[in-house]
Amino acid sequence: MLRLLGLLALMWTFAVPSFAQEMPADARAATGGAQNLEDIMRRQEGAKIDDSFRSDLTGNPDVAAATTDQLGTLGGASDPDLWRALRYNAADITTQVRTPAATTLMQDGGMWWLSFREGPMLKIAVYLLGGTLLLLTLFYLIRGRLRIHGEKTGRTIVRFKAFERFGHWLLASSFIVLGITGLISLFGRKVLIPAFGHETFSFLAVMSKWVHNNISWAFMVALVIIFVAWVVHNLPDRTDLRWLARAGGLFGGEHPPAKKFNAGQKLIFWSVIVLGGSISLSGLSLLFPFEINLFGHTFSTLNSWGLPKLFGLNDLPYPLSPQEEMQFAQLWHSIVSLVLTAIIFAHIYLGSVGMEGAFDAMGKGEVEEQWAREHHSIWAQEVLGEPANSKENT
Amino acid sequence: MKSFLMALVALIVISISANLILQQIGLSSSNASTSFGNVRISD
Numbered sequence: 001m002l003r004l005l006g007l008l009a010l011m012w013t014f015a016v017p018s019f020a021q022e023m024p025a026d027a028r029a030a031t032g033g034a035q036n037l038e039d040i041m042r043r044q045e046g047a048k049i050d051d052s053f054r055s056d057l058t059g060n061p062d063v064a065a066a067t068t069d070q071l072g073t074l075g076g077a078s079d080p081d082l083w084r085a086l087r088y089n090a091a092d093i094t095t096q097v098r099t100p101a102a103t104t105l106m107q108d109g110g111m112w113w114l115s116f117r118e119g120p121m122l123k124i125a126v127y128l129l130g131g132t133l134l135l136l137t138l139f140y141l142i143r144g145r146l147r148i149h150g151e152k153t154g155r156t157i158v159r160f161k162a163f164e165r166f167g168h169w170l171l172a173s174s175f176i177v178l179g180i181t182g183l184i185s186l187f188g189r190k191v192l193i194p195a196f197g198h199e200t201f202s203f204l205a206v207m208s209k210w211v212h213n214n215i216s217w218a219f220m221v222a223l224v225i226i227f228v229a230w231v232v233h234n235l236p237d238r239t240d241l242r243w244l245a246r247a248g249g250l251f252g253g254e255h256p257p258a259k260k261f262n263a264g265q266k267l268i269f270w271s272v273i274v275l276g277g278s279i280s281l282s283g284l285s286l287l288f289p290f291e292i293n294l295f296g297h298t299f300s301t302l303n304s305w306g307l308p309k310l311f312g313l314n315d316l317p318y319p320l321s322p323q324e325e326m327q328f329a330q331l332w333h334s335i336v337s338l339v340l341t342a343i344i345f346a347h348i349y350l351g352s353v354g355m356e357g358a359f360d361a362m363g364k365g366e367v368e369e370q371w372a373r374e375h376h377s378i379w380a381q382e383v384l385g386e387p388a389n390s391k392e393n394t
Numbered sequence: 395m396k397s398f399l400m401a402l403v404a405l406i407v408i409s410i411s412a413n414l415i416l417q418q419i420g421l422s423s424s425n426a427s428t429s430f431g432n433v434r435i436s437d
Contacts, residue, residue, distance in 0.1 A: 162397050169401035177405075210413075217412040218405045288421065363395065 028053060058085035089321070100290030101322035109317070113327035121331070122190055125183070125338050132342040136349045143251070146355040148371050156366035157383050165365055167225035171272070174219040179341050181208035181215075186334060213287060220280050227273055233260040234269040239378065260379040268347050275340040282333040286326065295328040296320040 028036055033053060042049050059077025066072050077085070085091035086105050093103045160168070184192065184204060193201045240263035242256050248264050249255035256262075261269065285292040299316035302308065308315055317324070351358050357371035372380035381387070 165397035166401050166404070169398045170404055173398075173401055173405050211409070214409040214413045215405065218408040221408060222401075363398075365397070 033057075054084055055088040055090070057081060058088070058090055104321050104323060107321050107323045109321065109324045109327065113324075113331065116331065117334075118190060121334060122187065124335065125186060128338050128342050129345070132345045136345060136354075140349070140354065145353065146250070146350075148356050148368065149254075149374060150370045153369045155369045156360075156364075157369055157372055157380070158365060159361040159367045159372070160365050162365065164226075164229050165362055167222055167229055168362055170218060171222035171226055171276075174215050174222060175276075175344065177215050178212055178219055179337070181212040182334070182337055184208040185212065216280070216283050216287065219276070223273070223276050223280065226269075230261070230269060231273075234266045236263075236266060239263075240266060255374050255377075257377045258375065258379065259382075260376060262376065264350075268343065271340060271343050275336050275343075278336050279333060279340065282329045282336070285329040286333060289326055290322045293320075293322070293325040295325055295332075 027038060028034065030036065035051075035054065039049055039051070059075070059081035061076040064072065064074070064076030071078075074082075082091065086093075089104060089106060091105075093105065095102050185208060188201055188205055192204065196204075237259075239257060239259060243258055243263040246256045248258075248262060281292075281294065285294055296319055299320070300318045303315045303318060320328070351362065357368050358375075360371075361367050369380070369384075372383070
């Protein structure tokens with residue numbers, strides 16, 4: 001009997017911690033209602049804790065002492081209560097600072113953003129850009145340069161007018177500078193400061209920020225120019241399906257017929273317009289902090305459609321603090337820019353070393369007639385005034 | 395090549411102009427996140 005009692009006592013001893021987990025209120029009795037070791041351990045493990053025992057403890061004005069009593073002027077909230085209210089963004093803050101977001105003193109979401117930006121974000125950048133360069137190198141080594149198959153004629157035809165080339169080069173040069181300065185900002189703290197030191201990076205960061213912010217306008221102007229100049233030629237049609245079905249002849253065989261732009265170029269065009277437009281919008285949001293808030297409203301709309309639940313996710317955060325708006329804008333701006341950069345790597349490859357005769361289109365504005373016949377047969381026939389090949393071109 | 399050089403010139407002109415214009419109309423990004431110099435009107 002005594003042994004049985006001893007066993008029960010032992011079991012009770014082991015049961016207490018789990019009992020305490022289930023009943024946190026009792027578990028905190030020993031600490032007078034404050035957090036205990038269990039809370040600290042769970043937080044260190046990164047587990048979610050219910051900290052309402054602290055966040056709700058922000059004073060009670062209804063039981064405030066009369067203002068003539070000791071501490072009565074505190075209005076029912078002690079100093080710790082006030083600090084807790086500040087900590088959980090529940091305090092009624094007034095400030096003479098009239099800038100947006102001035103009343104948010106502590107913002108938990110910032111830690112998640114900072115951790116993501118300093119870790120996974122950089123990995124995404126390295127894998128995406130590095131992976132694309134690796135794939136293009138492999139493609140070049142396996143497939144080699146795409147040559148003009150037929151005999152060159154020595155005659156050229158106008159492919160792009162001066163204004164089109166101007167728009168293209170304005171977009172290209174601004175994008176390259178924006179890409180480099182953007183990567184300087186992204187990799188500054190983790191890579192460039194350890195490599196070159198704070199002083200060198202300081203100069204680099206100030207310069208690249210100025211350049212990035214101001215060249216962005218040239219990018220946006222160029223985006224409008226190329227949209228206006230080329231949208232008509234980039235509307236999808238049936239020739240695109242045939243071109244895509246044969247992968248544009250990239251992996252061998254003849255090049256399928258194409259108009260002024262083939263399906264691959266149309267994909268590049270719409271990627272540039274859609275992703276470039278999105279980058280511009282999020283860039284403007286970052287350029288004028290707190291003035292253009294894109295994400296809170298979008299998240300709210302997506303939640304109302306039940307989209308996150310379709311994918312088994314929790315609702316997207318809403319409402320967002322002004323800082324969170326900026327943080328989401330920064331992440332979106334970076335990720336979309338990286339995706340577009342990877343696409344542009346492929347575009348630069350095919351427009352230069354990857355394909356014989358392609359660079360002339362943007363370099364000189366004129367292309368070898370045979371190149372035009374092989375890569376854009378329908379367009380070449382139109383330009384040269386030849387009757388269309390009905391079997392291939394319809 | 396001429397178009398490329400023209401684009402580079404335009405790039406520089408647009409960038410510098412944008413900066414000057416935004417500063418003139420007080421829309422620089424640094425103004426949006428900091429207070430004006432003379433916030434304190436009296437002691």
